Amino acid sequence: MKINDPATLAQVTAAFERYETAFVTNDMALLDDLFVQDPSTVRYGVAENLYGIEAVRAYRKTVVPVGLERRLADVQITTYGEDCAVASALFYRDTAPGKVGRQMQTWIRTERGWQVAAAHVSVIDEPK
Numbered sequence: 001m002k003i004n005d006p007a008t009l010a011q012v013t014a015a016f017e018r019y020e021t022a023f024v025t026n027d028m029a030l031l032d033d034l035f036v037q038d039p040s041t042v043r044y045g046v047a048e049n050l051y052g053i054e055a056v057r058a059y060r061k062t063v064v065p066v067g068l069e070r071r072l073a074d075v076q077i078t079t080y081g082e083d084c085a086v087a088s089a090l091f092y093r094d095t096a097p098g099k100v101g102r103q104m105q106t107w108i109r110t111e112r113g114w115q116v117a118a119a120h121v122s123v124i125d126e127p128k
Contacts, residue, residue, distance in 0.1 A: 001081045012077055012085040012107050015114035019105075020072065026065035032057060036108065036115045044120040046101075067095050083109040100126045 015034065022030035032053075035041055039052040043059075050056045070091040079085040084107070091101040106118040 004079050005082060008079040008082050008085070009077060012079055012087065012114055015107060016075075016077060016087045016105070019116070024068045024070065026063075026068060028060055031060060033112070034115055035119075036110060036117045037112075040117070042118045043116075044122075046121055046123050067093065069093065070101065085114075096123070098126050099123050 018030065019034050021027070022034065035043075035053055035056055037053050039054070041051075041053045041056060043050040043056050045059070048059055050059055070093045073090045073092065075087070075089040077085060077087045087103075087105045087107060089103050091103060093099070093101070101121065101123045104120045105116045107114050108117045
């Protein structure tokens with residue numbers, strides 16, 4: 001298995017960047033499109049555990065789109081073969097001093113393009 005094939009890495013990086021733009025602009029249609037449309041999709045959030053694309057959609061409808069701006073740091077995207085990748089990033093918000101967010105996504109190539117099959121978001125106190 002080839003790790004970080006340049007062409008695959010470029011594709012996943014572009015998908016990750018589309019996701020980030022959709023997230024901070026609250027583009028619900030694009031966010032939905034970037035997740036695998038299946039009951040097996042999982043998203044663990046800061047305060048929720050979502051199983052299945054329908055649960056992810058229902059949750060997104062309840063989110064108040066305020067304060068979504070953030071700065072990413074230490075973004076690392078690793079591809080495994082041509083059909084799977086993991087994206088990891090830290091994020092910071094001016095509205096949450098002393099906190100650091102952590103985000104991991106498992107991306108897979110589907111017939112619809114690159115989509116998130118599983119995601120995990122958490123926030124911790126920033127290490128000293």
